[in-house]
Amino acid sequence: MMKAPRAWALAVRLPDGRIHVERHEELALTLRYPWARLPLVRGAVALWDALSTSYRSLSRSAELAGEEEEKVSGVAFYGTLAASLLVAFALFVWLPARLAGLLVDEEHFRLLFYAVAGLFEAGVLVGYLAFIGRMPEMRRFFMYHGAEHKAIAAYEKGLPLTVENVRAQPAYHPRCGTSFIAFTAVVGVFIYSFFPPLTVAWYWVFPRLLLIPVVAAVAYEVLRYSASHQDPLSRLFRWLGFKFQMLTVREPTDEMIEVAIASTQAAVAERPSEATPVA
Template sequence: MFKTESENTVQRPQFNYGGQAVIEGVMMRGSQAMAVAVRNPAGEIIVHTEPLNPRIYRSRLARMPFVRGLTLLWDALGLGVKSLMFSAEVALEEEKEDKAQKVFEGPMQWGTVAVSLAFSILLFFVLPTFVARQGMTLIAAGAGESQLLENLLEGLIRLGLLVGYVWGIGLMQDIRRLYGYHGAEHKTINAYEAGAELTPESVARFPLEHPRCGTAFLLTVVVISILIYSLLPPLTLPVRVLSRIILLPVIAGISYEFLRFTAAHQDKRLVRWLTKPNLALQRLTTQEPDMEMLEVAIAAFERVLAFEGGTEVEEERGVVSETAVSPLSSD
């Protein structure tokens, strides 16, 4: 466990650590490694750690503004899918052999990412475009008479779909547990960045919200899309739909940089004001975690730091068991 230089806090090197809630667990990502910690039905915390691909995370593209967002987000989608599959294998006690893992590597893994991404684009970008155009025929008696109004209507529909989706799935008990692990991930990173001791009791005191959350990114994409699409001239419906897809990488890159900037300047009052909607939306995607959830999140985070040489994990704690499954990477 971490040792502090004073009773309360210690100065630590800062990096934009991130993570994701998975089935009965948490995935944490650092600058060089990722770790997935999952609690199995026997109550053990099973942790898998592996290095990140240096060709992605330490490449020139990963340092280029606007481009780095697309590169890192694409790989994050792959890591997220693989982590979910690993957590399902552990939490549901599927076969200990890595058959499921082998089936889900390579083309199958990235095929799933592509299908998920395509579904998201259709639901949150193409559908609002169609609905807004139909709405304009009723409101303005002409599809192209008010470009600004149509873009605002499209943005409101997109926002409504996003909020409705995260709220709706949050009504399911299993998803509420997932949201609890999401809260544990945030609290752990918040505690580390504040220099606090990483124990469940200490971490529990920290906020559920975090400015670099993926939920915040999605809301930022919605807002930035309204601004970018408003710069376009009136378009026919097919061209309008195509523009939404073509400009999505541009919007994602800008949104990533905005999120990165605001997360690094939370000491500024204006920045805190700008990020209030992002933090408010996270109340829908996080739940207060219990101590066992916090234990899992801390275990994953400690393994990342240990791999990167930032700390040592105490052996006598008796909470974490290493898994013997094959690496998640498909390289």
């Protein structure tokens, strides 16, 4: 799936080998509403926009591949999203805090506590990504992830979208969602450090849950800034993002690159090349 400001496109390799491509005309929320372009606000809006589009594209791709007979309702989508956020919070915020609490007294050594919690959080995140990366379907998913990055890089350089040109591009991209996840983890450590001890007062879990959009918004600004600047701090953040991308990006096959090219061309309203089979 490729998302452009005015449309998103989906390309799926069908069981018979053809590539099905469809373009959905849809303005990004930041283009529909002026307030959605405000700093900090745009991060939460972009995250919601991306989650919504990703869900629809995954549902549609499963439908085209014959793996899903019925569409999932909107209620099921929002329920799944809420449950996922709760699980993510428990796994990547609450658990690291509890583990850090076993080593450091949060009430008396606040900064040290959150430094240790941040290390545990990074460890849990890396372990989780490394674990799912061993699954055959996820490895294939990560290869398509690399194909997307390469196709975007070729397009941004103004190169013709051929398999040869796309394959020559780097597999890592500074605006990758994996980098966003890494930055969210780092930003969360600093923002949550201003709250009363989580290990002492369990009821502070709910305010922290409400702060997830704020953490995501700040992380988005960090991602946006570091992707387009060359100062030492930006380079450090890009390096951190690329290190995390090593867990979610694999080198794609030529067939996967063909799919990424077809989706990119459809998203930016370019005519697919004659060498790319399109259903």
